[in-house]
Amino acid sequence: MTATSLRRRALKTSSIALGLALALSAPALAADLVISNWDGYMAPDAMAAFKTATGVSGEVVVHATNEEIMGKLIAAGGKGYDVVFVSSPFAEVLNKLGLTEPIDHTKIPNLANLYPEATKLPHDVGNAFSVPYTWGTTGLCYRSDLMKVAPTSWSDLLAPSDELKGKTTMLATDRWLLAAGQLDKGYSVNETDPAKMAEVKDLLISAKKTLLAYDDTTFYSKLVSGEALMVQAWDGWCNYGIAEKPEIKYVIPKEGSDLWVDTMVVMKASANKDAAFQFINFMLDAKNHAWAAQNIDYKVPNKPAMESLPADFLAKFPNMAMPVADLVKFEQLRDVGDAQRDYSKIVSEIKAAQ
Amino acid sequence: MTRPSRSSLLMAPALAWLAALMVVPCALVLALAFFRRGIYGGIEYTFTLENFGLVFDPLYAGIFLNSARIAGTATLIAVVIGYAAAYAIAAAPRRWQPVFLFFAVLPFWSNYLIRTYAWIVLLNREGLITQLLRWFGYTGEPPSMLYTEGAVIAGLVYNYLPFVILACYAPLSRLNPELAEASRDLGASAATTFRRVILPLTVPGIAAGAVFVFVLSIGNFVTPALLGGGRFQMIGNLVYDQFLTANDWPFGAALAMALIAIMLLVLMAQALAANRASGHVTQAGGGTDG
Structure with a gap:
């Protein structure tokens, strides 16, 4: 389906040029975890901090658009990636194709940080296969x-x-x-x-x-x-x-x-699912998630993270202060x-x- | 005796290159075109011809025609400008010719995308041209130049012009000046000499240059996307969208095959034109003898 996304903090080159680089091979990396995300969509030192906290090493590869990573995942049956960031309609497709691992809530205690509304999003009520990252x-x-x-x-x-x-x-x-x-x-x-x-x-x-x-x-x-x-x-x-x-x-x-929602999903083909859940838990940590909100200027569905945002930041970007109840009134792209x-x-x- | 095996040995790397990077990928794309798109993208391996039928849908056929029109316009402009430039270079003193040619191909040394972005910097409403106009005292509404069909054509002409210059320069520089002198001696005007002698002898160069511009333009998708602001859909953009946005690889493959078919037709037409031109010259030569 559609959608780009967007959401790269700095536009280094056009997405067209990146599209040209579309390669179907799965990345062969030595790290324990391979994560695919949009460029600049998480803290630059997130993987180093994650390693310090958990001892698990991770590599981040970037995709320019949802379609690009979908092409790779569908062609390779999801092999080669552990955690993938995609917009919600794409997470839905991955789930329908049987490529996603059910989210094990017992391994992600920080799910408790999510707004109750973020656990009931129509594309995935109860976060069965996806965890919202931004919305x-x-x-x-x-x-x-x-x-x-x-x-x-x-x-x-x-x-x-x-x-x-x-x-x-x-x-x-x-x-x-x-x-x-x-x-x-x-x-x-x-x-x-x-x-x-x-x-x-x-x-x-x-x-x-x-x-x-x-x-x-x-x-x-x-x-x-x-x-x-x-x-x-x-x-x-x-x-x-x-x-x-x-x-x-x-x-x-x-x-x-x-209401658009960008999510994190764990691939069924992942050989390191526990580490993948650990990574999602790490990203949902209030401090780490607040970093995302403040540095990529997107709302995050994390209550303590949003509550920690400084008043002058919210004053500068009024749409960051939008009440969650108003946000979830809107219909998601399905x-x-x-x-x-x-x-x-x-x-x-x-x-x-x- | 050893010659055939040596030549095949020498050709082997090039043939392997062509086979691995040209024949096999094209065959894969062709094969894709006969399958169905899965509901969620991907490919469903059921044989179908519907993708080729869809190519002839008025919508998509219209995009083909429009691309051909834009590429044709760019080709015409590039040939006129490029031929004139090649003529001027060929007429310049011998020692200067390599210098002029060097400048003609100089843009090729920088990246295509960067050169295309440079046009955005030039043409946008707050761009260099507008600033220059204001500097000269212009106070009206800034002109809308970017994101127009004209901008797309300008970008295509600019990018492919050096091909025309090089292709036309080759026959022009090899032209025996005595032919033109003989024509003038026999009473032909400069215009007639150009039309009856010089132009026919350089048709193969014009055809080669024109085919370069047309084939590269009709399949181009970067220039219409950047300079057309996405408002002008060319066939290259349509193929790009099918592969990278709609995730409809089979239809994208059918479109790509149709595009390749058009390019092959154009190349055949060029070969015919070049053949006829050389035949024409021989005949003309024979006629003079008689």
Whole structure:
């Protein structure tokens, strides 16, 4: 299915270049644990600290997108990796394919740190095969100093006022691109009814004519430079813009957002499952998880970690302080199975439209 | 007696290289195209032809045509600019020619992605061109140059122009100047000499350069993604999306095969054009004798 992700703190090179490096071979590393994560999505010294704490050595390999790591996992039956970070719909797919190891709650005492809501997420109620690592929303990120009226609705992006024409971007990744249209129409972000999806397609084709670009990776720098005035953005990436320019603001449109969740899963093919659970336990430690929140600017589903965040940090990035009850009102992107092919076709039609 | 075995020995590394890195991967991709996509991505090993049928769906056929149009435009522009440049280099003093050629291919020494990013720095709304305009006193709305079809074509022309220059320079520099002099002596104008003598003799170079640009452009996906802002879907982007976003490898493979088929057709057309051009020259030569 879809989705990129995103969420690399520093964009070193385009994801396209990284995509070129797609290799199907499993990494042959000498460490006890092999972890695959997005670049910059955990503390640089996490593995060293983990080794000091547990004596287990681990290697981190990076993937640029969910699809890239999914390709490797499916092709190799999950061999070669112990813990993998993927977005929730992909965790669902891995579970349906029988590639995930059930989470042994007795070996991860720090699961108690999770908000109760984070243990009841619809994609995996009771954390049977996945443990949430970060979560958040997708909304509008905009230059409050250059726009006359603050946006409130997805329509402000999809049918922009004249001052915004040619100065907006949308996410290129199919599920989030479609979600903007689905939410605007009041449909589920997992809607597959052909008639409704045809409406969504027409709406997004008309929106395309007003866009500067589709952009998954550099949209916040376009806001900082003033090239774009409003972009569809994941909250954490909007925070990167806010960090550089405080006039940048984030808003969840009145029609709502999706609730995205990035998770940790243990592979069934892992030869070192106890160490894998130990690693997840280590990441859920309040201090370690707080590091993630403060350094990658994403909300984490860890109660003591969120409560430890300094007030000035929350003041700077208001969306970090969003109450959990509000966050979990939103619908998660779910795996849609065979309908994914229809989604891909609709996205191709939108991108090919003149 | 030992010659055939020696030549096959010398060819062995190149053949092994081709077989391992070209024939086998292409065969694998071709084979993939006959299977079904699994529900969760991956491949379901049931034989099907539906992926090839889908290639002819108006949507995807339209993307092929649009890619051909963009690649064709880039080719035309690159040939006009490149031929003129090659002509000028070939007409320059002999000792300067290597220097000019060196500058023509200099960009190849830096990374393709970095060169393409440089165009973003140039063309974006707050980029160098806008700043230059402002420096000259322009105060209006900055021009929208990046993320347009024009930007994609400019990127393709820029990147592949050196191929045309090199391909056209070779026949132009080998051209016997006495041919042009003879044509002028016999009363042909400069334009007629160019059209009837020089151009026909350099058609193989033009064809080779044009094919380079067209084949590399029609399959390109980096330039439309970066300079087109994802708003222009070329066939390369579609293949990329099938493999890396939709996880629909079988359909991606069918698209890739269709693309290879188009490239083979173009290469055959080039071979034909080159053949006909050399035949034409012989005939013309015979005609002069008579």
